[in-house]
Amino acid sequence: MxxxxxxxxxxxxxxxxxxxxxxxxxxxxxxxxxxxxxxxxxxxxxxxxxxxxxxxxxxxxxxxxxxxxxxxxxxxxxxxxxxxxxxxxxxxxxxxxxxxxxxxxxxxxxxxxxxxxxxxxxxxxxxxxxxxIDWDAIRVAHCIPESGIELIPDDSYILEAGFERLHGVDFRKGCYVGQEVTARMKHKTELRKGLVLVRVDGVVPIGAEILADGKPAGQVFTQSGGQGIAFLRFDRASGEMLAGDVRVSVA
The missing domain is CATH 3.30.70.1400 (Aminomethyltransferase beta-barrel domains)
Incomplete structure (x- = not known):
């Protein structure tokens, strides 16, 4: 094969x-x-x-x-x-x-x-x-980010993007560039934002803003089969949200 x-x-x-x-x-x-x-x-x-x-x-x-x-x-x-x-x-x-x-x-x-x-x-x-193979469908189903879509240079933090769950970071290996900030996010703070799987009642442009009660709650990125990978503020991600006129909710 x-x-x-x-x-x-x-x-x-x-x-x-x-x-x-x-x-x-x-x-x-x-x-x-x-x-x-x-x-x-x-x-x-x-x-x-x-x-x-x-x-x-x-x-x-x-x-x-x-x-x-x-x-x-x-x-x-x-x-x-x-x-x-x-x-x-x-x-x-x-x-x-x-x-x-x-x-x-x-x-x-x-x-x-x-x-x-x-x-x-x-x-x-x-x-x-x-x-x-429809790799986007697989990525969405398992909330796996992609370079240049969910992973944005000089903006994303790898713990918010799921790198620990996806075996992309080691907290015992010692020093590397950016290690101090990453370790502090792991051990001293609770993540307040991150990538999550959402249900999307329609199709919206990649990067579309999500609103919750009229307040910015995040963005939705890759979508497939009525689901999508979204970057959300967890404190605003409860209940029904909107991306334009499309309903969004945490899966």
Whole structure:
């Protein structure tokens, strides 16, 4: 089974004796298990203020590390990595590989998507086939955010976006850029906003404002099958809400 091509992605090889240590000091998740052999970790790169800049997969292969990046954020992410590299023995170069993904029985060399079993598997090598799976429907059903839609650079916070539930952050790994703010949100505050699954009685534009009793309560993003992923203020998310003239309620 070859799977289907994962569109909108860029693959970058990261080599050099300092490659794993370099990335480990920058991202939200623990990459050390990748030193033991083939594997995949989903993680985020944050600003010093703790805001989301990008999310990506770090893949360990026999040939070295591979970054599986959203194309829309790839250039900015690679510039930031180059800025942090300094004198580390790290080389970053485009990879000739392709990424495919699928559901059900996985090829022997595929890796499970670490975010949620519902997202199936990812494979790095030859190109996949045409896209046929409704991934947005899967994301909505499991409230899984997507880069450039629910995940907004320099605005989103990863805990509000569900990264803990989706195995994208490790609170025991030690320091990384933005770690202090993330740890404080985890241990010293109660989240007052976040992504939740909602029922949508119709279809509204992505990013449509949600009102509760006439007050701003959040926004609705990806929608499928009468449901949607919404970013809500929890103190205003009780009862019926409106996005334009469309009724919205917490699922």
């Amino acid at each position: 070859q799977g289907e091509a994962a569109t909108g992605r860029r693959l970058v090889a990261v080599a050099g004796k300092d490659a794993l240590e370099f990335l480990q000091g920058l991202v939200s998740n623990d990459l050390r298990p990748l030193a033991k052999g083939p594997g995949i970790v989903w993680t985020a790169l944050l600003s010093p203020q703790g805001k989301y800049l990008a999310d990506f997969f770090v893949v360990a292969q026999p040939e070295g590390l591979l970054l599986d990046l959203p194309e829309v954020l790839a250039e900015a992410t690679l510039r930031r990595l180059a800025m942090y590299r300094l004198r580390a023995d790290v080389q970053i170069a485009e990879s000739p590989l392709s990424v495919s993904r699928g559901l059900g029985l996985a090829p022997a060399d595929a890796l499970p998507d670490p975010r949620d079993p519902a997202l199936g598997w990812r494979r790095y090598g030859a190109p996949g086939g045409p896209a046929v």
